[in-house]
Amino acid sequence: MAKQVKIGFIGCGGIANYHFGHYDKDKNGNPKIPNAKIVAVCDKIEERANAASQRFGAKPYLSYKDMLETEKLDAVYVCVEPCAHDGMELMAIQKGCNLFVEKPVALSLDYAKKVEAALAKKKLINAAGFQDRYVDFIPTMKSWVAHSKVGFFNAYWVGGMPGVWWWRRRDTSGGQAVEQTIHIFDMCRHLFGEVVEVQAFGRRGVITDVENYDTEDASAVNLKFANGIIGTVFSGCFVRGGGGKCGIDVFTMNGRLEYVERVSMHIAEPNRTIDMKTGNDYGQEEDDAFIDAIIHKDQSLILSPYSEAVKNLQVVLAANESMDKGGKVIKL
Ligand SMILES: NC(=O)c1ccc[n+]([C@@H]2O[C@H](COP(=O)([O-])OP(=O)(O)OC[C@H]3O[C@@H](n4cnc5c(N)ncnc54)[C@H](O)[C@@H]3O)[C@@H](O)[C@H]2O)c1
Numbered sequence: 511m512a513k514q515v516k517i518g519f520i521g522c523g524g525i526a527n528y529h530f531g532h533y534d535k536d537k538n539g540n541p542k543i544p545n546a547k548i549v550a551v552c553d554k555i556e557e558r559a560n561a562a563s564q565r566f567g568a569k570p571y572l573s574y575k576d577m578l579e580t581e582k583l584d585a586v587y588v589c590v591e592p593c594a595h596d597g598m599e600l601m602a603i604q605k606g607c608n609l610f611v612e613k614p615v616a617l618s619l620d621y622a623k624k625v626e627a628a629l630a631k632k633k634l635i636n637a638a639g640f641q642d643r644y645v646d647f648i649p650t651m652k653s654w655v656a657h658s659k660v661g662f663f664n665a666y667w668v669g670g671m672p673g674v675w676w677w678r679r680r681d682t683s684g685g686q687a688v689e690q691t692i693h694i695f696d697m698c699r700h701l702f703g704e705v706v707e708v709q710a711f712g713r714r715g716v717i718t719d720v721e722n723y724d725t726e727d728a729s730a731v732n733l734k735f736a737n738g739i740i741g742t743v744f745s746g747c748f749v750r751g752g753g754g755k756c757g758i759d760v761f762t763m764n765g766r767l768e769y770v771e772r773v774s775m776h777i778a779e780p781n782r783t784i785d786m787k788t789g790n791d792y793g794q795e796e797d798d799a800f801i802d803a804i805i806h807k808d809q810s811l812i813l814s815p816y817s818e819a820v821k822n823l824q825v826v827l828a829a830n831e832s833m834d835k836g837g838k839v840i841k842l
Contacts, residue, residue, distance in 0.1 A: 513545065514545055514546060514547050515545060515546040515547070515584045515585055515801050515804050515805065516546075516547060516549045516581070516582065516583050516584045516585070517533075517546055517547065517548045517549065517550075517583065517584070517585045517586070517587065518548075518549065518550040518551065518552065518577055518578070518581055518583040518585075518586045518587070518607075519548065519550070519551045519552065519562065519586070519587045519589060520552050520553075520574045520577070520586060520587065520588050520589065520590060520598050520602075521552075521553060521587075521588065521589035521590040521591075521594075521612075522551055522552070522553040522555075522558040522559055522561070522562040522589070523553070523555075523558060523589065523590075523591075523674070524674065525589050525612050525639065526562070526587065526589040528793060529587060529589065529610075529793075529797055530548070530562065530565060530566070531793075532793060532794045532796075532797040532798075533546065533547075533548050533566065533797070534565075542794065543797065543798060543801050545801060545805060546585075546801045547566070548562075548566040548568045549566075549568050549569065549581065549583070550568050550569045550570075550571060550577050550580075550581045550583065551563055551566070551568045551569075551570055551571070552570070552571040552572065552573065552574045552576075552577045553572070554572060556570075556572060559571060559572060569581070574598050574601070575601065578601050578602060578605050578607075583602075583605070583607050584607065584608060584804060585607055585608040585609070585610065585635075585800070585801075585804055586602040586607040586608075586609055586610070587610045587611075587612075588602070588609065588610070588611040588612060589612045590612075591674070591676040591682060591683070592614050592616070592617050592676070592682065592683050592684050592688065592689055593617055593676065593681065593682040593683070593684075595611075595615070595616040595617070595618075595621060599611060599615075599625045599628075600624065600625060600628055603625070603628045603629060603632055603634060604628075606632065606634070607634070608634045608635040608636065608800075608803075608804050609625075609629060609634060609635075609636045609637070609816065610636070610637045610638075610639070610797075610800050611625075611636075611637075611638050611639070611816060611819065612638070612639040613638055613639045613640060613692055613693070613696075613819055613822070614684055614688050614689060614692055614819070614822070614823055614826070615638055615816065615819045615820065615823060616823065617684050617688070617827075619820070619823055619824055619827055622819070622820045622823050623820060625816065626816055626817055626820050629816055635800070635803045635804045635807070635809055635812065636809070636812070636815055636816040636817075637796070637799070637800045637803070637812045637814055637815060637816065638814050638815065638816050638818065638819030639796070639814070640693060640696045640813075640814040640818070640819065640822070641772075641792050641793050641796045641814075642693055642696065642697055642771065642772055642792070643696070643697075643700060643796075643813040643814045644790070644792035644793070644795040644796045644799070644813055644814075645772055645788050645790070645792045646788060646789050646790040646792070647774075647775050647786040647787075647788065647789075648697075648700070650775070650784075650786060651701070651767065651769060651775050652700065652701055654767060654777060654784075655701045655702070655760060655762075655767065658760075658762035658763065658764055658765070658767075659762055659763040659764065660702070660739050660760055660761070660762045661761050661762065661763070662739065662740050662741050662761055663698070663702075663739070663741035663742075663758055663759060663760045663761065664741060664742055664744070664758070664759045665694045665697075665698055665741060665742070665743040665744070665757070665758040665759070666694070666743070666744045666745075666746075666755045666756055666757060666758075667686070667690050667691035667693070667694050667743075667744070667745050667746075667756050667771075668744060668745070668746040668749055668754045668755050668756070669746070669747065669749050669754030669755075669756065670747060670748075670749055670750055670754070671717070671720065671747045671748075672690075677689065678720060678722060678723040678724070678725065679722065679723070679724050679725060680724055680725045680830075683725070684826070684827075684830070685712075685725040685726055685729075685830060686725065686726060686729065686745040686746075686747050687710075687726075687729055687731060687743070687745050687826045687829045687830065688823075688826045688827065688829075688830060690745065690747075691743060691745040691826070692822050692823075692826050693771065694743055694756070694757075694758065694771065695731075695733075695743060695822055695825050695826055696814075696818070696819075696822045697758060697769070697771075698733065698741065698743065698758065699818070699821065699822065699825070701758070701760070702735045702737065702739045702741075703735050703736055703737050703739075704735060704736045704821070704842075705733050705734070705735055705736075705825050705842055706734055706735065706736050706841065706842055707733070707734040707839055707840065707841055707842070708731065708732070708733060708734075708825060708828040708829050708832055708839070708840045708842065709731075709732045709832050709837055709838070709839045709840070710729055710730065710731040710732065710829040710830075710832040710833045710837065711729065711730050711833060711837050712726035712728065712729035712730075712833035713726060713727060713728050713729070714726055714727055715727065716728060716748040717747070717748050726745070726833065727746065727747060727748045728744070728745065728746045728748060729744070729745045729746075729829070729833060730742055730743075730744055731743045731744075731745075731829040731832075733825070743829075756770070756771035757769045757770045757771045757773075758771075764779055764780070765777055765778050765779035765780065766778050772788060772792070773787065773788055774786065774787045774788065796813075796814070799811050799812055799813065800812065824842060825842070828840040828842060
Protein backbone atom coordinates (compact mmCIF):
# COMPACT_ATOMS: atom_id res chain seq x y z
CA MET A 511 0.00 0.00 0.00
CA ALA A 512 1.13 3.51 -0.85
CA LYS A 513 2.41 5.58 2.08
CA GLN A 514 -0.49 7.92 1.54
CA VAL A 515 -3.97 6.51 0.85
CA LYS A 516 -5.42 8.25 -2.22
CA ILE A 517 -9.14 8.81 -1.82
CA GLY A 518 -11.96 9.67 -4.23
CA PHE A 519 -15.50 10.70 -3.25
CA ILE A 520 -18.69 9.94 -5.20
CA GLY A 521 -21.27 12.42 -3.90
CA CYS A 522 -20.27 15.69 -2.21
CA GLY A 523 -23.50 16.54 -0.35
CA GLY A 524 -24.45 16.50 3.32
CA ILE A 525 -22.81 13.33 4.63
CA ALA A 526 -19.74 13.73 2.40
CA ASN A 527 -19.13 17.05 4.13
CA TYR A 528 -19.29 15.28 7.49
CA HIS A 529 -16.47 12.98 6.30
CA PHE A 530 -14.60 15.91 4.73
CA GLY A 531 -14.41 17.45 8.22
CA HIS A 532 -12.38 14.43 9.34
CA TYR A 533 -9.85 14.93 6.50
CA ASP A 534 -9.43 18.68 7.15
CA LYS A 535 -6.47 20.20 8.97
CA ASP A 536 -6.47 20.31 12.78
CA LYS A 537 -6.05 23.57 14.75
CA ASN A 538 -2.24 23.36 14.34
CA GLY A 539 -2.57 23.18 10.57
CA ASN A 540 -1.70 19.46 10.33
CA PRO A 541 -3.96 17.00 8.46
CA LYS A 542 -6.23 15.17 10.92
CA ILE A 543 -5.50 11.94 9.01
CA PRO A 544 -1.89 12.44 7.84
CA ASN A 545 -1.59 9.23 5.84
CA ALA A 546 -4.56 9.90 3.56
CA LYS A 547 -5.39 12.50 0.93
CA ILE A 548 -8.60 13.27 -0.95
CA VAL A 549 -7.31 13.53 -4.53
CA ALA A 550 -10.54 13.36 -6.56
CA VAL A 551 -14.16 14.31 -5.92
CA CYS A 552 -17.26 13.73 -8.00
CA ASP A 553 -20.78 15.10 -7.90
CA LYS A 554 -23.45 15.51 -10.56
CA ILE A 555 -23.95 19.01 -9.15
CA GLU A 556 -20.97 21.00 -10.39
CA GLU A 557 -20.83 23.54 -7.53
CA ARG A 558 -20.60 20.71 -5.00
CA ALA A 559 -17.75 19.00 -6.86
CA ASN A 560 -15.96 22.36 -7.25
CA ALA A 561 -16.36 23.32 -3.59
CA ALA A 562 -14.92 19.97 -2.47
CA SER A 563 -12.14 20.25 -5.04
CA GLN A 564 -11.08 23.65 -3.68
CA ARG A 565 -11.22 22.46 -0.09
CA PHE A 566 -8.72 19.63 -0.69
CA GLY A 567 -6.91 20.59 -3.90
CA ALA A 568 -8.59 17.54 -5.45
CA LYS A 569 -9.56 17.05 -9.09
CA PRO A 570 -13.31 17.61 -9.66
CA TYR A 571 -15.45 15.29 -11.79
CA LEU A 572 -19.11 15.27 -12.85
CA SER A 573 -19.07 11.57 -13.74
CA TYR A 574 -17.83 8.83 -11.43
CA LYS A 575 -17.01 6.69 -14.46
CA ASP A 576 -14.56 9.35 -15.67
CA MET A 577 -13.11 9.64 -12.18
CA LEU A 578 -12.59 5.90 -11.74
CA GLU A 579 -11.17 5.52 -15.28
CA THR A 580 -8.74 8.45 -14.91
CA GLU A 581 -7.53 8.30 -11.32
CA LYS A 582 -5.54 5.60 -9.56
CA LEU A 583 -7.41 5.52 -6.25
CA ASP A 584 -6.77 3.38 -3.18
CA ALA A 585 -10.17 4.08 -1.62
CA VAL A 586 -13.57 5.41 -2.62
CA TYR A 587 -16.33 6.86 -0.47
CA VAL A 588 -19.86 6.44 -1.85
CA CYS A 589 -22.06 9.21 -0.40
CA VAL A 590 -25.04 9.34 -2.77
CA GLU A 591 -28.77 9.25 -2.08
CA PRO A 592 -30.22 5.76 -1.39
CA CYS A 593 -31.74 5.42 -4.89
CA ALA A 594 -28.50 6.35 -6.72
CA HIS A 595 -26.41 3.16 -6.24
CA ASP A 596 -26.32 2.30 -9.95
CA GLY A 597 -23.19 0.17 -10.24
CA MET A 598 -20.64 2.67 -8.87
CA GLU A 599 -19.50 0.30 -6.10
CA LEU A 600 -18.98 -2.56 -8.58
CA MET A 601 -16.89 -0.36 -10.85
CA ALA A 602 -14.79 0.90 -7.92
CA ILE A 603 -14.24 -2.70 -6.76
CA GLN A 604 -13.29 -3.74 -10.28
CA LYS A 605 -10.64 -1.00 -10.19
CA GLY A 606 -9.32 -2.45 -6.92
CA CYS A 607 -10.53 0.36 -4.61
CA ASN A 608 -11.25 -0.18 -0.94
CA LEU A 609 -14.77 1.03 -0.23
CA PHE A 610 -16.69 3.11 2.30
CA VAL A 611 -20.42 3.22 1.53
CA GLU A 612 -22.93 5.35 3.40
CA LYS A 613 -26.05 3.71 4.74
CA PRO A 614 -28.49 2.51 3.50
CA VAL A 615 -25.98 0.91 1.14
CA ALA A 616 -28.69 0.45 -1.54
CA LEU A 617 -32.44 0.02 -1.89
CA SER A 618 -32.02 -3.34 -3.63
CA LEU A 619 -30.90 -6.26 -1.49
CA ASP A 620 -29.79 -8.16 -4.60
CA TYR A 621 -27.49 -5.30 -5.58
CA ALA A 622 -26.05 -5.01 -2.04
CA LYS A 623 -25.34 -8.74 -2.01
CA LYS A 624 -23.51 -8.46 -5.35
CA VAL A 625 -21.32 -5.71 -3.90
CA GLU A 626 -20.70 -7.75 -0.74
CA ALA A 627 -19.64 -10.78 -2.82
CA ALA A 628 -17.37 -8.67 -5.07
CA LEU A 629 -15.66 -7.10 -2.02
CA ALA A 630 -15.09 -10.54 -0.50
CA LYS A 631 -13.73 -11.94 -3.77
CA LYS A 632 -11.17 -9.16 -4.08
CA LYS A 633 -10.49 -9.09 -0.30
CA LEU A 634 -10.92 -5.32 -0.22
CA ILE A 635 -11.26 -3.29 2.98
CA ASN A 636 -14.86 -2.18 3.35
CA ALA A 637 -16.94 -0.10 5.71
CA ALA A 638 -20.48 1.24 5.95
CA GLY A 639 -21.59 4.45 7.65
CA PHE A 640 -22.92 3.19 10.97
CA GLN A 641 -20.84 5.54 13.10
CA ASP A 642 -22.81 4.80 16.30
CA ARG A 643 -20.72 1.63 16.66
CA TYR A 644 -17.69 3.86 17.34
CA VAL A 645 -19.25 5.68 20.33
CA ASP A 646 -16.87 4.97 23.24
CA PHE A 647 -19.37 3.50 25.75
CA ILE A 648 -20.91 0.99 23.29
CA PRO A 649 -18.62 -1.94 24.40
CA THR A 650 -19.71 -1.35 28.04
CA MET A 651 -23.36 -1.27 26.97
CA LYS A 652 -22.96 -4.39 24.83
CA SER A 653 -21.25 -6.28 27.63
CA TRP A 654 -23.99 -5.29 30.16
CA VAL A 655 -26.66 -6.55 27.76
CA ALA A 656 -24.72 -9.76 27.12
CA HIS A 657 -24.61 -10.47 30.87
CA SER A 658 -28.30 -9.61 31.44
CA LYS A 659 -31.48 -11.59 30.95
CA VAL A 660 -33.28 -9.37 28.45
CA GLY A 661 -37.08 -9.59 28.29
CA PHE A 662 -37.78 -7.05 25.61
CA PHE A 663 -36.86 -3.60 24.32
CA ASN A 664 -38.45 -0.52 22.83
CA ALA A 665 -36.51 1.58 20.35
CA TYR A 666 -37.17 4.91 18.63
CA TRP A 667 -36.23 7.32 15.90
CA VAL A 668 -38.88 9.97 16.26
CA GLY A 669 -38.36 13.53 15.06
CA GLY A 670 -38.88 15.82 12.09
CA MET A 671 -38.38 15.39 8.35
CA PRO A 672 -34.91 15.95 6.80
CA GLY A 673 -34.85 18.66 4.11
CA VAL A 674 -33.12 16.81 1.23
CA TRP A 675 -35.38 16.42 -1.85
CA TRP A 676 -35.20 12.64 -1.99
CA TRP A 677 -36.16 11.93 1.62
CA ARG A 678 -39.94 12.23 1.35
CA ARG A 679 -40.52 9.48 -1.19
CA ARG A 680 -40.25 5.73 -0.67
CA ASP A 681 -38.81 5.15 -4.17
CA THR A 682 -35.90 7.55 -3.57
CA SER A 683 -35.15 7.15 0.17
CA GLY A 684 -36.73 3.81 1.06
CA GLY A 685 -38.81 5.52 3.76
CA GLN A 686 -37.84 6.40 7.31
CA ALA A 687 -37.10 2.90 8.63
CA VAL A 688 -34.75 2.26 5.68
CA GLU A 689 -33.06 5.67 5.55
CA GLN A 690 -32.93 6.87 9.15
CA THR A 691 -34.06 4.38 11.76
CA ILE A 692 -31.65 1.88 10.17
CA HIS A 693 -29.07 3.25 12.66
CA ILE A 694 -31.28 2.01 15.51
CA PHE A 695 -31.92 -1.35 13.82
CA ASP A 696 -28.15 -1.65 13.45
CA MET A 697 -27.56 -0.99 17.16
CA CYS A 698 -30.29 -3.52 18.07
CA ARG A 699 -28.50 -6.12 15.96
CA HIS A 700 -25.17 -5.11 17.51
CA LEU A 701 -26.66 -5.68 21.00
CA PHE A 702 -29.07 -8.59 20.50
CA GLY A 703 -27.75 -10.58 17.50
CA GLU A 704 -29.57 -11.75 14.39
CA VAL A 705 -33.20 -10.97 13.56
CA VAL A 706 -35.28 -13.97 12.48
CA GLU A 707 -38.77 -12.47 12.12
CA VAL A 708 -40.12 -9.01 11.25
CA GLN A 709 -43.70 -7.75 11.49
CA ALA A 710 -44.67 -4.11 10.96
CA PHE A 711 -47.48 -1.60 10.68
CA GLY A 712 -47.15 1.87 9.18
CA ARG A 713 -49.53 4.77 8.92
CA ARG A 714 -49.80 7.84 6.73
CA GLY A 715 -51.88 10.99 6.87
CA VAL A 716 -50.45 12.72 9.95
CA ILE A 717 -48.46 15.09 7.72
CA THR A 718 -50.73 16.69 5.15
CA ASP A 719 -48.85 19.88 4.18
CA VAL A 720 -45.72 18.52 2.44
CA GLU A 721 -45.77 18.25 -1.34
CA ASN A 722 -44.62 15.12 -3.14
CA TYR A 723 -44.58 13.14 0.12
CA ASP A 724 -45.62 9.51 -0.02
CA THR A 725 -44.03 7.55 2.81
CA GLU A 726 -45.12 6.52 6.31
CA ASP A 727 -45.45 9.23 8.96
CA ALA A 728 -45.22 6.61 11.66
CA SER A 729 -44.35 2.94 11.89
CA ALA A 730 -43.98 0.24 14.53
CA VAL A 731 -41.72 -2.69 13.63
CA ASN A 732 -41.75 -5.82 15.79
CA LEU A 733 -38.55 -7.85 15.76
CA LYS A 734 -37.84 -11.37 16.98
CA PHE A 735 -34.18 -12.32 17.43
CA ALA A 736 -32.60 -15.78 17.12
CA ASN A 737 -31.96 -15.81 20.90
CA GLY A 738 -35.65 -15.19 21.67
CA ILE A 739 -35.38 -11.44 22.49
CA ILE A 740 -38.32 -9.41 21.17
CA GLY A 741 -38.83 -5.67 20.77
CA THR A 742 -40.46 -2.87 18.81
CA VAL A 743 -38.74 -0.15 16.81
CA PHE A 744 -40.79 3.03 16.30
CA SER A 745 -40.15 5.55 13.51
CA GLY A 746 -41.87 8.91 13.22
CA CYS A 747 -41.07 12.02 11.17
CA PHE A 748 -44.14 14.07 12.12
CA VAL A 749 -42.78 15.83 15.22
CA ARG A 750 -42.22 19.58 14.89
CA GLY A 751 -40.41 21.84 17.34
CA GLY A 752 -38.76 19.22 19.54
CA GLY A 753 -40.25 16.39 21.54
CA GLY A 754 -38.68 13.56 19.55
CA LYS A 755 -36.66 10.63 20.86
CA CYS A 756 -33.87 8.49 19.40
CA GLY A 757 -32.54 5.51 21.28
CA ILE A 758 -33.24 2.13 22.86
CA ASP A 759 -34.79 1.11 26.22
CA VAL A 760 -33.86 -2.42 27.28
CA PHE A 761 -35.74 -4.17 30.09
CA THR A 762 -33.90 -7.03 31.82
CA MET A 763 -34.25 -9.18 34.97
CA ASN A 764 -31.49 -7.18 36.66
CA GLY A 765 -32.32 -3.65 35.61
CA ARG A 766 -33.14 -1.24 32.81
CA LEU A 767 -30.85 0.31 30.23
CA GLU A 768 -31.58 3.57 28.44
CA TYR A 769 -29.46 4.40 25.40
CA VAL A 770 -29.88 7.91 24.04
CA GLU A 771 -28.53 7.65 20.52
CA ARG A 772 -24.91 8.90 20.27
CA VAL A 773 -25.34 10.86 23.53
CA SER A 774 -25.52 8.76 26.71
CA MET A 775 -26.24 5.50 28.45
CA HIS A 776 -28.04 5.07 31.77
CA ILE A 777 -28.30 1.74 33.60
CA ALA A 778 -30.56 1.38 36.63
CA GLU A 779 -29.99 -1.75 38.71
CA PRO A 780 -31.59 -2.44 42.12
CA ASN A 781 -28.53 -1.18 44.07
CA ARG A 782 -26.62 1.04 41.68
CA THR A 783 -26.81 3.20 38.59
CA ILE A 784 -24.25 3.60 35.81
CA ASP A 785 -24.19 6.78 33.72
CA MET A 786 -21.91 7.34 30.74
CA LYS A 787 -21.81 10.15 28.22
CA THR A 788 -20.15 10.02 24.81
CA GLY A 789 -16.53 11.06 25.30
CA ASN A 790 -15.02 10.57 21.85
CA ASP A 791 -15.31 11.93 18.32
CA TYR A 792 -16.89 8.71 17.00
CA GLY A 793 -17.20 10.03 13.43
CA GLN A 794 -13.49 10.84 13.32
CA GLU A 795 -12.72 7.38 14.69
CA GLU A 796 -14.87 5.79 11.99
CA ASP A 797 -12.77 7.42 9.25
CA ASP A 798 -9.48 6.85 11.12
CA ALA A 799 -10.36 3.15 11.33
CA PHE A 800 -11.04 2.96 7.59
CA ILE A 801 -7.63 4.40 6.73
CA ASP A 802 -5.81 2.31 9.38
CA ALA A 803 -7.50 -0.84 8.06
CA ILE A 804 -6.32 -0.02 4.51
CA ILE A 805 -2.74 0.72 5.61
CA HIS A 806 -2.47 -2.38 7.81
CA LYS A 807 -4.59 -4.53 5.47
CA ASP A 808 -6.67 -5.46 8.51
CA GLN A 809 -10.45 -5.61 8.04
CA SER A 810 -10.91 -6.44 11.75
CA LEU A 811 -10.26 -2.74 12.58
CA ILE A 812 -13.63 -1.87 11.01
CA LEU A 813 -16.54 -2.02 13.47
CA SER A 814 -19.14 -1.56 10.75
CA PRO A 815 -18.26 -3.67 7.67
CA TYR A 816 -20.36 -3.69 4.49
CA SER A 817 -21.68 -7.17 5.32
CA GLU A 818 -23.35 -5.81 8.48
CA ALA A 819 -24.98 -3.08 6.41
CA VAL A 820 -26.42 -5.76 4.12
CA LYS A 821 -27.98 -7.52 7.11
CA ASN A 822 -29.44 -4.21 8.33
CA LEU A 823 -30.86 -3.59 4.86
CA GLN A 824 -32.50 -7.01 4.84
CA VAL A 825 -34.28 -6.22 8.14
CA VAL A 826 -35.59 -2.77 7.12
CA LEU A 827 -36.70 -3.95 3.67
CA ALA A 828 -38.58 -6.78 5.41
CA ALA A 829 -40.24 -4.12 7.61
CA ASN A 830 -41.38 -2.26 4.48
CA GLU A 831 -42.66 -5.48 2.95
CA SER A 832 -44.60 -6.31 6.10
CA MET A 833 -46.10 -2.78 6.20
CA ASP A 834 -47.13 -3.12 2.56
CA LYS A 835 -48.73 -6.50 3.22
CA GLY A 836 -50.85 -5.30 6.13
CA GLY A 837 -48.58 -6.58 8.88
CA LYS A 838 -47.61 -9.98 7.46
CA VAL A 839 -44.85 -11.77 9.40
CA ILE A 840 -41.68 -11.94 7.28
CA LYS A 841 -39.20 -14.68 8.15
CA LEU A 842 -35.55 -13.92 7.37
N1 LIG B 1 -24.32 8.08 8.55
C1 LIG B 1 -25.14 9.10 8.75
O1 LIG B 1 -25.39 9.53 9.88
C2 LIG B 1 -25.78 9.76 7.57
C3 LIG B 1 -26.28 11.07 7.70
C4 LIG B 1 -26.85 11.68 6.57
C5 LIG B 1 -26.96 10.97 5.38
N2 LIG B 1 -26.49 9.69 5.31
C6 LIG B 1 -26.64 8.91 4.07
O2 LIG B 1 -25.73 9.40 3.10
C7 LIG B 1 -26.32 9.31 1.79
C8 LIG B 1 -26.30 10.71 1.16
O3 LIG B 1 -27.06 11.59 1.98
P1 LIG B 1 -26.82 13.17 1.93
O4 LIG B 1 -27.59 13.72 3.05
O5 LIG B 1 -25.37 13.43 1.82
O6 LIG B 1 -27.55 13.51 0.54
P2 LIG B 1 -27.30 14.79 -0.38
O7 LIG B 1 -28.48 14.86 -1.27
O8 LIG B 1 -26.94 15.96 0.48
O9 LIG B 1 -25.99 14.40 -1.21
C9 LIG B 1 -25.95 13.35 -2.15
C10 LIG B 1 -25.09 13.80 -3.30
O10 LIG B 1 -24.81 12.72 -4.17
C11 LIG B 1 -24.76 13.25 -5.48
N3 LIG B 1 -24.93 12.17 -6.47
C12 LIG B 1 -25.99 11.36 -6.65
N4 LIG B 1 -25.76 10.49 -7.64
C13 LIG B 1 -24.52 10.75 -8.10
C14 LIG B 1 -23.73 10.19 -9.14
N5 LIG B 1 -24.15 9.20 -9.91
N6 LIG B 1 -22.51 10.71 -9.35
C15 LIG B 1 -22.07 11.74 -8.60
N7 LIG B 1 -22.77 12.31 -7.59
C16 LIG B 1 -23.99 11.82 -7.35
C17 LIG B 1 -25.89 14.26 -5.51
O11 LIG B 1 -25.77 15.16 -6.58
C18 LIG B 1 -25.75 14.90 -4.15
O12 LIG B 1 -24.94 16.05 -4.16
C19 LIG B 1 -27.72 8.76 1.99
O13 LIG B 1 -27.73 7.39 1.75
C20 LIG B 1 -28.02 9.03 3.44
O14 LIG B 1 -28.90 8.08 4.02
C21 LIG B 1 -25.88 9.09 6.36
